[in-house]
Amino acid sequence: MKTCFLGTGGYTGQVAVRGWPVPPAECDREEAAKSMATAIRNYRLAEEAGFDWISISEHHYQPGLMTPNPAILAAAVSRETSRVKIALLGPLIPLVNPVRTAEEIAMLDALNGGRTVVLFLKGTPNEHATYGTNPAETRDITQEGVDLILRAWTEPQPFSWEGRYFRYRTVSVWPRTVQDPHPPVFYSGNSEESAQFAGRRGLSIAIGFAPPEKVKQQVDIYKRAAHAAGWEPTHDNVLYRGRMVIAETDSAANEIAERIRARAPATTPTGAPAGAGGGDPTAGVAGIQFVGGPDAVLRKAQTLHEAGVGILDVAVAGGGMTRSLELFGRLFAPALKEVA
Amino acid sequence: MSGLVEIGVGPPIVALGVSFAGSDAHRLLAVRFRVVALEAEDDAAAAAARFVAESGLEQVGFLGVGAAASAEALLAAAEAGERARSIVLASPGPPPADPRLLKIPKAVLIGTDDPAQPPDAVATWRAALPGCHVVLIYEGGGDVAAIRPRAFAEAAGDFLERQGRFGFMTGSVAISPG
Numbered sequence: 001m002k003t004c005f006l007g008t009g010g011y012t013g014q015v016a017v018r019g020w021p022v023p024p025a026e027c028d029r030e031e032a033a034k035s036m037a038t039a040i041r042n043y044r045l046a047e048e049a050g051f052d053w054i055s056i057s058e059h060h061y062q063p064g065l066m067t068p069n070p071a072i073l074a075a076a077v078s079r080e081t082s083r084v085k086i087a088l089l090g091p092l093i094p095l096v097n098p099v100r101t102a103e104e105i106a107m108l109d110a111l112n113g114g115r116t117v118v119l120f121l122k123g124t125p126n127e128h129a130t131y132g133t134n135p136a137e138t139r140d141i142t143q144e145g146v147d148l149i150l151r152a153w154t155e156p157q158p159f160s161w162e163g164r165y166f167r168y169r170t171v172s173v174w175p176r177t178v179q180d181p182h183p184p185v186f187y188s189g190n191s192e193e194s195a196q197f198a199g200r201r202g203l204s205i206a207i208g209f210a211p212p213e214k215v216k217q218q219v220d221i222y223k224r225a226a227h228a229a230g231w232e233p234t235h236d237n238v239l240y241r242g243r244m245v246i247a248e249t250d251s252a253a254n255e256i257a258e259r260i261r262a263r264a265p266a267t268t269p270t271g272a273p274a275g276a277g278g279g280d281p282t283a284g285v286a287g288i289q290f291v292g293g294p295d296a297v298l299r300k301a302q303t304l305h306e307a308g309v310g311i312l313d314v315a316v317a318g319g320g321m322t323r324s325l326e327l328f329g330r331l332f333a334p335a336l337k338e339v340a
Numbered sequence: 341m342s343g344l345v346e347i348g349v350g351p352p353i354v355a356l357g358v359s360f361a362g363s364d365a366h367r368l369l370a371v372r373f374r375v376v377a378l379e380a381e382d383d384a385a386a387a388a389a390r391f392v393a394e395s396g397l398e399q400v401g402f403l404g405v406g407a408a409a410s411a412e413a414l415l416a417a418a419e420a421g422e423r424a425r426s427i428v429l430a431s432p433g434p435p436p437a438d439p440r441l442l443k444i445p446k447a448v449l450i451g452t453d454d455p456a457q458p459p460d461a462v463a464t465w466r467a468a469l470p471g472c473h474v475v476l477i478y479e480g481g482g483d484v485a486a487i488r489p490r491a492f493a494e495a496a497g498d499f500l501e502r503q504g505r506f507g508f509m510t511g512s513v514a515i516s517p518g
Binding site for chain 2: 147148151155156158159160162163170
C-alpha cells in the first residue's frame with residue numbers, strides 16, 4: 001500500500017476569528033512567510049519518513065489551508081524533494097481556467113521530472129462563493145473542465161474548444177507533460193455519479209473520510225463503470241483520504257486524539273460543519289479515521305485495502321509534526337508498505 | 341431537383357446539409373448572415389455552384405453539415421474559385437479520399453463524442469486539409485449542428501466572419517459598463 005502525506009500549508013500563527021472567510025487582517029505578513037517555510041520543511045521530512053507521495057489541496061480565504069494555488073507550493077516542494085510523487089489533490093475546476101491549469105500542471109511536471117499526480121475536484125460549498133460560482137453548475141463545469149484538460153494535454157496540434165462552460169479558440173499547451181500521455185488523473189469517488197464518470201473516462205478515484213463499507217460500495221460502482229468502458233482498475237487507482245493520530249501504543253494515540261477532538265472548532269478550516277456524524281468519532285471530515293499504534297493502524301489500512309484502496313492520503317498527528325513524521329517513518333511506513 | 345431556404349441578412353453563406361434548412365442551427369446562424377440552405381436530391385455541389393454563379397455574389401462562405409454535404413461543400417467551394425471566402429465543415433465524417441486543395445480559410449467542427457469519428461479523426465482531417473482549424477464541440481455527438489446548435493452557430497459564425505482571427509473575441513466582457 002502506498003502512503004501520501006496530506007500537508008496543509010497552514011498558518012503557523014494564532015488567529016482569533018473562525019469561520020469563512022477569515023479577514024486578511026488576521027494574517028501577520030512575516031508569519032505567512034514562516035508558514036510556507038514550515039510547510040515545505042514538513043513535506044521534506046515526509047519524504048525522509050518514507051511517504052510515497054505528498055499532497056497539496058486547493059482552498060481559499062482562510063488560514064488552515066493556505067493554498068489557493070496548490071501548483072505554486074507544489075513547485076517549491078518539487079525542488080526540495082527528489083523521490084515522492086507530488087500530488088495536487090486538487091485543483092477546483094469551477095474556480096479556475098482549465099487551460100491555464102493544464103499549463104501549470106504541465107510546467108510542474110517538467111519541474112519535478114514527471115512526479116506529478118492530480119485530482120480534479122468541484123470544491124466545497126463555501127468555496128463556490130470565492131469567485132462567484134453557481135453551486136448548481138459545479139458538477140457539469142468540473143466534468144467539462146476535466147475533459148478539456150485531458151484534451152489539452154494530448155492533442156498534438158492547436159485546437160479550438162466550444163463547450164457549455166468553456167470557450168477557447170486556441171489551445172496549444174506548452175510545455176508538454178513529462179509523463180506520457182499525462183500525469184495520473186484522479187476524480188472524486190465520493191458520489192455514485194462521480195465514481196461512474198471516473199470509470200467511464202478511465203480516471204482514478206479519491207474517496208475522503210468515509211467508513212470502509214462506504215468505500216467498498218463506491219469502489220464497486222467505479223469498477224462496474226470502468227468494466228463497462230472496457231478497462232479494469234487496480235488498487236493503484238483508488239486513493240483514500242483521512243486523518244491519522246499515531247503513537248507507539250493505542251492508549252497514547254487515544255489520548256492525543258481526545259485532546260484534538262476537545263479543541264476542534266465548530267467548523268472545519270473549509271467552513272464545513274465539523275460535528276462528527278451520529279457521534280461516530282471516525283465519521284466525516286472532522287473525524288479521525290485512524291487512531292492507534294502500529295497494529296491498530298495496520299488493521300484499519302488492511303480493511304481499506306480489502307475495500308479496494310491502494311493509496312492512503314493522511315493528515316498525520318502524533319504530538320508535533322516533527323515527532324509525528326519521525327514516528328511514522330520508524331513504526332508505520334515500513335509496515336504499511338507491506339499491506340497487500 | 342433541389343430546394344432552397346434562405347434566412348437572414350448579412351454576408352452570404354451557402355449551406356449544404358440534409359435537414360439543415362429551417363433548423364435551429366440555420367436560424368441561429370442567420371442572426372448575422374444571409375444563409376442560403378440548399379437541399380439537393382442529386383448533385384448538391386453543382387446546385388451550389390449554379391446558385392453562386394447566378395446570384396452574382398462576389399464573396400461567399402461555404403458550409404457543409406454532415407459527411408456527404410461536407411464533401412459536396414468542398415467541391416462547391418473549389419468550383420466557386422475566388423468567390424469562395426471561407427468554408428466550415430460540421431461533423432464531416434471521414435475526409436474524402438481526394439479532397440480539393442483549397443487556399444481559403446477552412447474549419448472543421450467535430451463533436452468530442454462523435455461515435456462515427458475514429459480517435460485519429462482530428463489528425464486525419466488536418467492531413468486532408470492542411471492549415472484547417474479544428475474546433476471541438478463539447479458533447480456535440482455525431483451532428484454538432486443539431487445537438488449543440490448554439491455552440492455550432494457561435495463557432496461556425498465567428499469563423500465565417502473573421503476566419504483566422506476568430507480567436508480574438510469582439511464582444512465586450514464588461515459586466516457593468518454603465
